[in-house]
Amino acid sequence: MFTGIVECMGTVVEFASLDTSAAGGNGASLAISGAKQILGDCHLGDSISINGTCLTVTEFTDDTFKVGVAPETLSRTNLGQLKKGDPVNLERALAAGHRFGGHFVQGHIDATAEIVEITPDANSVWYKLRVTDPKLMPYIIPKGFIAMDGTSLTVCDVNDNEAWFTIMMIAYTQTHVIMPTKRVGDLVNIEVDMLGKYVEKVTTSILRGAEEGSSNTATSYIEKIVQRVLEKGSSK
Numbered sequence: 001m002f003t004g005i006v007e008c009m010g011t012v013v014e015f016a017s018l019d020t021s022a023a024g025g026n027g028a029s030l031a032i033s034g035a036k037q038i039l040g041d042c043h044l045g046d047s048i049s050i051n052g053t054c055l056t057v058t059e060f061t062d063d064t065f066k067v068g069v070a071p072e073t074l075s076r077t078n079l080g081q082l083k084k085g086d087p088v089n090l091e092r093a094l095a096a097g098h099r100f101g102g103h104f105v106q107g108h109i110d111a112t113a114e115i116v117e118i119t120p121d122a123n124s125v126w127y128k129l130r131v132t133d134p135k136l137m138p139y140i141i142p143k144g145f146i147a148m149d150g151t152s153l154t155v156c157d158v159n160d161n162e163a164w165f166t167i168m169m170i171a172y173t174q175t176h177v178i179m180p181t182k183r184v185g186d187l188v189n190i191e192v193d194m195l196g197k198y199v200e201k202v203t204t205s206i207l208r209g210a211e212e213g214s215s216n217t218a219t220s221y222i223e224k225i226v227q228r229v230l231e232k233g234s235s236k
Contacts, residue, residue, distance in 0.1 A: 002049045004102030004145075004152025006089040006177050008037040010050075012082045013064060023059035028069040030055070030079060036063045038092050047107070049091040052150030052189045053077050053177070072093065072228055077109045078149075078187045082113045083113070091151040094169070102152030103145040111137055112187040123171040126156075130203025134163040138200070139192035147191040149181065151177045 009060045010032040019029035030050065038048065039060055048065065065171035075078040082088070094100070110133070117128035129148075131137060137160045140146060144155050148167065157166040176181045182188065 001094045002054070002091050002102075002105040002107050002150070003094055004052075004105045004147045004150060005091065005099055006043070006151055007091050007169050008035065009087045009176070009178060010035045010088045010090045012084055012088060014084060015080070015082050019068075023066050023067050023068075025091045027133065028071075028074060028080075029066055030069055031066045031087075032090070033064045033086060034090045035065055035090055038090055039063070039065060041229055042092075047093040049093075049105070049107045051077070051079065051088050052105070052107065052147050052191055053079060054093075058111050061122070062222060073109070077189045078112055079189075081187070087181055089178050091150055091166075098153060103147075104194060105147045105152065105191060106148070107150075108191060109189045110191055113165075113190045115182055115184050115188065117185050118182075118184060121168065125174065125180070127169065128164055128166045129190075130164045131190070136190070137163055137191055139196040142166050142192070143198075144196075145193045149178060150206070151179065 011034045013031040013033045016029045018026060019118065032050065039062060042057060042058060042060050044060070047054050048057055049055070049066065049201040050067065053073060054071065057065050059066040069079055071233055081197065094190060111131060113131045115127060116130050116166070117126070119126040120139055131140070137158070140155055140158055141157050142155055146153055146165070146167070147153050151173070153167045153169070155165050156168055159165070179188070
């Protein structure tokens with residue numbers, strides 16, 4: 001679990017499509033440098049988010065680390081496009097007892113989005129992005145959360161029909177994440193708010209049950225859930 005608050009920016013040392021070393025595991029791997037800030041408490045097997053993608057550390061030094069990258073990850077993210085020298089956003093998995101500054105981010109990328117417009121506004125910047133998978137649009141709502149290359153951001157405008165949305169990035173964030181290095185046409189990894197997915201699954205199951213059986217049963221179930229919430233609220 002991550003928060004979407006980028007801890008530091010690292011640099012790609014190498015992306016290997018076939019890494020036959022022990023740490024590479026005969027698959028694709030990614031090596032990152034400039035990560036000393038987040039490696040002081042690192043262990044083999046730890047999770048580190050690279051551009052919003054949760055990956056497992058297979059090798060590390062005091063400044064560099066390597067992760068394996070599965071075919072499924074390459075098909076859903078922009079990681080396969082990385083080349084030597086590219087900057088990447090880095091974040092360690094959330095530690096218990098720390099302040100939670102962003103939102104719940106799993107590090108499981110849903111798809112990519114293409115930057116279609118970049119518009120400066122005073123010291124902030126507007127970004128307009130088109131989602132490569134329009135099926136994700138129901139989970140992208142105005143003032144809702146979205147993680148872009150691992151950065152927790154607030155959605156501004158949304159157009160479901162044309163599958164685009166906008167975000168505005170303040171000056172401070174611009175200096176701490178890789179987004180300002182991106183250009184129109186570039187792809188960014190996106191992860192939509194997982195809470196919306198869970199709500200949809202629960203309500204869809206209830207509605208499906210109503211169609212197959214009695215609508216009264218579904219209504220009764222919903223009423224029980226509401227009653228439990230109210231009871232918990234009144235007991236505080």
